[in-house]
Amino acid sequence: MPTLPREHPDPARPHQARQTAESFGTDAQRYDQARPRYPDDLVSRIVAGSPGPHVLDVGCGTGIASRQFQAAGCTVLGIDPDARMADAARAHGLRVEVATFEAWEPAGRRFDTVIAAQSWHWVDPAVGAPKAARVLRPRGRLAIFGHVFEPPAEVAEAFAAAYRRVAPDSPFSSQPARRPLETYLAGYAKIADAIRETGRFDDPEQWRFDWQRPYTREQWLDLLPTTGALTRLRPDQLAETLGAVGRAIGALGGRFTMNYTTLATTAVRAGTP
Numbered sequence: 001m002p003t004l005p006r007e008h009p010d011p012a013r014p015h016q017a018r019q020t021a022e023s024f025g026t027d028a029q030r031y032d033q034a035r036p037r038y039p040d041d042l043v044s045r046i047v048a049g050s051p052g053p054h055v056l057d058v059g060c061g062t063g064i065a066s067r068q069f070q071a072a073g074c075t076v077l078g079i080d081p082d083a084r085m086a087d088a089a090r091a092h093g094l095r096v097e098v099a100t101f102e103a104w105e106p107a108g109r110r111f112d113t114v115i116a117a118q119s120w121h122w123v124d125p126a127v128g129a130p131k132a133a134r135v136l137r138p139r140g141r142l143a144i145f146g147h148v149f150e151p152p153a154e155v156a157e158a159f160a161a162a163y164r165r166v167a168p169d170s171p172f173s174s175q176p177a178r179r180p181l182e183t184y185l186a187g188y189a190k191i192a193d194a195i196r197e198t199g200r201f202d203d204p205e206q207w208r209f210d211w212q213r214p215y216t217r218e219q220w221l222d223l224l225p226t227t228g229a230l231t232r233l234r235p236d237q238l239a240e241t242l243g244a245v246g247r248a249i250g251a252l253g254g255r256f257t258m259n260y261t262t263l264a265t266t267a268v269r270a271g272t273p
Helices: 024-034 040-048 064-071 083-090 128-135 153-166 181-198 217-226 235-251
Strands: 054-058 075-080 095-098 111-117 136-149 205-216 255-268
Touching: 024 083, 024 217, 040 064, 040 111, 040 136, 040 205, 040 255, 054 064, 054 128, 064 075, 064 111, 075 083, 083 095, 111 128, 128 136, 128 181, 136 181, 153 235, 181 205, 181 255, 205 217, 217 235
Parallel strands: 054 075, 054 111, 075 095, 111 136
Antiparallel strands: 136 255, 205 255
């Protein structure tokens, strides 16, 4: 699920697509098992650049990123609007409150770090950065990050063609099979602009981490149903789409290597501790 086009149909107003935003709990266990972790170097860099261990995870989902920050010595509170995802995260021992970030009540609590892992596009941009500034301690860090990846052209094109057949009226059907990295870099630059506009942060930084992961056909077909374009398909639509993708991967020998880029926009809250 590339960060921008696969997760939501309208890059300008993704936070308004609430049915898609809150559909990932359809199979929370699959989501937790299939979705990739974040680079350890990213987590370490965020932790090292934060003034303390208290982390707020916005849109924590099943707690994939939260658990990595816990393992790095942090105390994490998660927020997620989907009770099913929250329950899955709690099963891993995480503390989670069910709410959108916009509606969530901090009740005077402050944090050293606010993270959003593959979730910030679901937050109203008029609310997100200003509210993060309010709940961060001075010199606390806001870190927004997510994966960008495109499968091999043969696999991406098979997916796009099948999706157009099974869901021709879906806004996802009009998207190209693949998009260049520059599209996603522009999205993270826009996030940086929104952070600057608050006047509450030092100048944002842009980070990039490149890595690879091999996938078998079965592993990729396990991940695909957890992406925003597929979570709301009927079983027959999903089966046809996965069948087409599976055949394309089979033609590649039943496996492929995915080139991942994890992008981050991060900024330190201005002020004296």
